[in-house]
Structures are given as C-alpha cells and as structure tokens.
Amino acid sequence: MIEVLQLPFMQNAILAGILASIACGIIGSLVVVNRSVFMAGGIAHAAYGGVGIAFFFSLPALPCIIGFSLLVALLMAALTVRQHGRMDTIIGVLWAVGMATGIILVDLTPGYNVDLLSFLFGSILAVPRSDVHIMTALVCLIVVVVVLFYKELLSISYDREFSQVRGVKVVPLHFMILCLVAIAVVMTIRVVGLILIMALFTIAPYLVEKYTKSLARMMFWASALNILFVLAGLWLSYSFDLTSGATIILTAACFFIVFETTAAVMRKLRQ
Amino acid sequence: MKQEDVQNPEAVIELYNVSFSFGQAVVLKDVTLTIPRGDFVAIIGPNGGGKTTLVKIMLGLLKPQTGTVRLLGEPPALSCKRAGYMPQYATGDKDFPIRVLDVVLLGLIGTTSFGPFWNKLEIQRAEKALDMVGMLPFGRKKIGELSGGQLQRTLLARALVSDPEILFLDEPMANIDVGGQTILFDLLAKLNEKMTIVFVTHDVGLLSRHVKSVICVNQKVFFHPAAEITPDMAHMLLGEECSIDLVAHGLPHRVLGQHHSHDKVLKRHGRGSEND
Numbered sequence A: 001m002i003e004v005l006q007l008p009f010m011q012n013a014i015l016a017g018i019l020a021s022i023a024c025g026i027i028g029s030l031v032v033v034n035r036s037v038f039m040a041g042g043i044a045h046a047a048y049g050g051v052g053i054a055f056f057f058s059l060p061a062l063p064c065i066i067g068f069s070l071l072v073a074l075l076m077a078a079l080t081v082r083q084h085g086r087m088d089t090i091i092g093v094l095w096a097v098g099m100a101t102g103i104i105l106v107d108l109t110p111g112y113n114v115d116l117l118s119f120l121f122g123s124i125l126a127v128p129r130s131d132v133h134i135m136t137a138l139v140c141l142i143v144v145v146v147v148l149f150y151k152e153l154l155s156i157s158y159d160r161e162f163s164q165v166r167g168v169k170v171v172p173l174h175f176m177i178l179c180l181v182a183i184a185v186v187m188t189i190r191v192v193g194l195i196l197i198m199a200l201f202t203i204a205p206y207l208v209e210k211y212t213k214s215l216a217r218m219m220f221w222a223s224a225l226n227i228l229f230v231l232a233g234l235w236l237s238y239s240f241d242l243t244s245g246a247t248i249i250l251t252a253a254c255f256f257i258v259f260e261t262t263a264a265v266m267r268k269l270r271q
Numbered sequence B: 001m002k003q004e005d006v007q008n009p010e011a012v013i014e015l016y017n018v019s020f021s022f023g024q025a026v027v028l029k030d031v032t033l034t035i036p037r038g039d040f041v042a043i044i045g046p047n048g049g050g051k052t053t054l055v056k057i058m059l060g061l062l063k064p065q066t067g068t069v070r071l072l073g074e075p076p077a078l079s080c081k082r083a084g085y086m087p088q089y090a091t092g093d094k095d096f097p098i099r100v101l102d103v104v105l106l107g108l109i110g111t112t113s114f115g116p117f118w119n120k121l122e123i124q125r126a127e128k129a130l131d132m133v134g135m136l137p138f139g140r141k142k143i144g145e146l147s148g149g150q151l152q153r154t155l156l157a158r159a160l161v162s163d164p165e166i167l168f169l170d171e172p173m174a175n176i177d178v179g180g181q182t183i184l185f186d187l188l189a190k191l192n193e194k195m196t197i198v199f200v201t202h203d204v205g206l207l208s209r210h211v212k213s214v215i216c217v218n219q220k221v222f223f224h225p226a227a228e229i230t231p232d233m234a235h236m237l238l239g240e241e242c243s244i245d246l247v248a249h250g251l252p253h254r255v256l257g258q259h260h261s262h263d264k265v266l267k268r269h270g271r272g273s274e275n276d
Helices: A007-032 A037-046 A048-056 A063-082 A086-108 A116-122 A129-148 A152-156 A160-165 A172-193 A198-210 A216-239 A242-269 B050-059 B075-082 B100-108 B120-132 B147-158 B180-193 B231-238 B260-276
Strands: B008-022 B025-035 B040-044 B068-072 B084-086 B166-170 B196-200 B211-216 B220-224 B243-247 B254-255
Touching: A007 A037, A007 A129, A007 A152, A007 A172, A007 A216, A037 A048, A037 A063, A037 A086, A037 A172, A037 A198, A048 A063, A048 A116, A063 A086, A063 A172, A063 B075, A086 B075, A086 B231, A116 A172, A129 A152, A129 B180, A129 B231, A152 A160, A152 A216, A160 A172, A160 B075, A160 B084, A160 B100, A172 A198, A172 A242, A198 A216, A216 A242, A216 B008, A242 B084, B008 B050, B008 B196, B025 B050, B025 B068, B025 B196, B025 B211, B025 B220, B040 B050, B050 B068, B050 B196, B050 B211, B068 B166, B084 B100, B084 B147, B100 B120, B100 B211, B120 B147, B147 B180, B166 B180, B180 B196, B211 B254
Parallel strands: B040 B196, B040 B211, B084 B166, B166 B196
Antiparallel strands: B008 B025, B008 B068, B211 B220, B243 B254
C-alpha cells in the first residue's frame, strides 16, 4: 500500500480528495442549515452545461465549468431571492435545462468523448497537478469568505427576516452563498462527479449537525468526516478496482446507516 | 383617554394611507395611524386579519403598494436597526447548531465587526439580556433543547440585546403559561419606561393593565388610544365566525359576533366609544 502512495497520480488523488472534502464540508453545512440542498443540487447538475461548452468550443474544462456554474448560481439567486412559493419549481427547471444544454452540446461535438463520463461520475485518479493547484486556491477562497462573513452567514441561516431588520444585506449574501456552492461544486466534480456531489454535501453535515453546538464546529467535523469517506472510498476502489466516485459515496452511505442505526439502538437502550 | 400616559408626544410610527395586498387578496386597506413615543400598544384582530402584516410593514419587511411608512421619523429601511423584533413563534429547526447565547448575540448583528468572533462587551450585553428574561442559566445549551416558552424568552432577549427604542413582539404570549404571562407583562411594563412597545395578540383576554392603547386590525385598522375593547369593537374585529371573552371591563363576558356591514360596524363603534 505504501508504494502506491508514492505514485504521483495517487498523491494528486489524495490531495484533490482532501481539498474537495473540506470544500463540501464547509459549504455542505451552510447549505444544510439554510435548507437549500435542492438549490445546490440544481447548480451541481446544471454545471454539466459548462462541460458541454468546454467540449463544443474545445476550451479548458475547469475554467469553463467554473464560469458556467457561477452564471447558473447567479441566475438561480436572482430567481429565488424573494423566497416565493414556486422556488423549487424554478430550481427544477434550471437543473434540467443546464443538463440538457450540456448533453446537446456534447452531441454536437464531433468525435467520441471518453472523458465525458469522468465529469458525471468523477475520475479522482486522473486529476492533474494543475487542477490540485486551482483547487487549493478555491478552498482558500471559500475559507476566507466564510470566516470573514461567518456571523452574517450564521444570522441569515438562522433567521433571515430578523437579520433583515438588523440591517444585514440579505440579498448580496444570498447571491454569495450560491456562488460559494458553485465553486464547491466545480471542485468536487473531479472527485466524485456532478451526479454524486450531493452526497458529500449532505451526508456528513447531516450526521454531525445533531451533535454540534455551532455552525463552525459542524463545518469542521463535516469536513473531517468527508476526508474519512473520500480516503476510505479511494482505498476500497483501488483495492477492488471499482469506480472511485461511487465507491466514495457508498462508503459514506454505509457509515451513515451504521451510525444512525447504532445511535437509534443506543437511544432505545437508554430509555 | 389616557393622554397623560404618553411621556413624549413625538410619533415613533406613522402610517399614511397604507394599503397592502398579497396578489389579489387585500390584507390592509387605507391605513392611517400614529403611535406616540412611550406607548404600549396591543395589536389585536382575528387570525389572517393582517396583524403580522401590519407589524412587518412598520419594520419595512413588507413594502406596501401605496402609502407612506415612517419608523422613528425615517423610512423603515433606514431606521429598522433601532427597533427590536421578536417574530412569531416558529416551530424552529430543532437541530440547528447554535447555542442560546449565540442566538442572542445575533441580535447585535448589523452593528458588530466582521469576522467570526464576538468581543467581550457584546458577550456581556447578551448575558445581561438573557438574565433579564431569566434565561442566563441556559446560555450554553443548544437552542433545540429548549421548551417552547424558553425559546420565546430567548427570542425576546435577542430583540432586547441591542437596546432598541421600539420593541415589536409578534404573539409573545404564545407557548407561555398564565403565570409566565404575568411575569412577561411586568417585564414589558418595566421596559416600557424606556421604550415604545408594540405587540400582536390574537387573544383579546391578554390585554393587561399595562397596555395603554389598542389597534384593531381586520383589513381596516382602528386605533383606540385606551386599553379597552368595547363589544362593538369586538364585532368589527371578529365578525360572525368568532367568539371571544371580554375582560377589558373587569368581568369576563362572552360576545358572539353577528354579521355587520363595514359602515354599520364603524358607526356602531363610534357610538360605543362615546358611551365609554
């Protein structure tokens, strides 16, 4: 096992996995307490439009996906900022239209694109060193923004109307949260693929939410759990020659089920 | 009339010809009213009558389609920071990762510095506010561990921590038992020496002796500058479907509403208040 760790592609995979885990732990916690998991799902799937654009115009993938995801995030923020009753429908429409755009653009691109599946299901073992550098920069950006605006983000997550009365700039923060989601999505696409991103966004934050007394701790422990899931999943996928993204998610899901069942049994026993 | 109770005749809230509707449904129609500084106002009316909407308009959370709103002499968007707000009890998010003390600290958001930390002074203020509502021993607990009444008191502390000039409370007595309600009213009366208080209640029986004036809301709004409810007001408010106990005149008696047209009701009301 040790010699495997000396292979450059494995080192890149581990670094990318850790970076994506941190991004998803932080932003996933924010999304879970904000109850905007569906919005994050919409952005993650609509990001496929960015993949289509990159293929069709033969552009570098990561910058294209970042640009397109941010565009989708801003559009979604603009359409949902007033918190009206049909928000979920609009998210559903953006979700589908983004993906469909990507699929059509890929169809129109001449030749067969093997790399395509890697965006849907992730290809952590194929992450180039240059992507690791970009991911490091993006994680730093996420951490700095969340630390700087921590109280404001906590405030609008807990009680948006009250924050508004206190003069908190609710609308710019709403845009900011969705842009942070877009950035975290882009980072995670390489690791687990855009279809499976939601698992890293939700499973760990949901698990730790009940046991933490602050959003910061929730973000920390969710990131730590994500790292555990990614590294364990990576090892399993390497050992048994399985698709890495799906293995990571199933590792997380198994942990989730075992943990919740144990917790439920413990509660019953204590009664 | 209890004009002598008004410490300072300066208006803290002014509404001129304010109308508000959600889509096609008219919630408030042509509301004009002035609340003087130092008042202790109860907003009463049936469920769905527009009480919460009226408070949200005063705070600038909702923008009326027509009319002008002034809070502390300014448009609410500029002055709402100087108000304290305790929203209607929400079932809340039991698992939300936040401690009681942190909820109260969020009452200082908007005046605090950037970054994740609160300074010593802010924490002292939050503890003082918790102490005022008797929640200091619970400061380190997670918000989901509290009972409904304890959560209400925490949200009151959050509204008070910024030392507001005017305090808005939406159904503050919900989830609080009768003994707790008396304690809460006494606390509000003490606070009323320093700040104007506006509170919403659907329970007319909750008009304590501390209340100085009453606003009745049922699409139309009537400002009654004395803490009493006449049977005619009750008719105007509650229409034919409701029945309420009136305790304003000392003895509770049950009033069963009858159907009245608006004109008739208003005329009846006018006569009623003259008789008082």
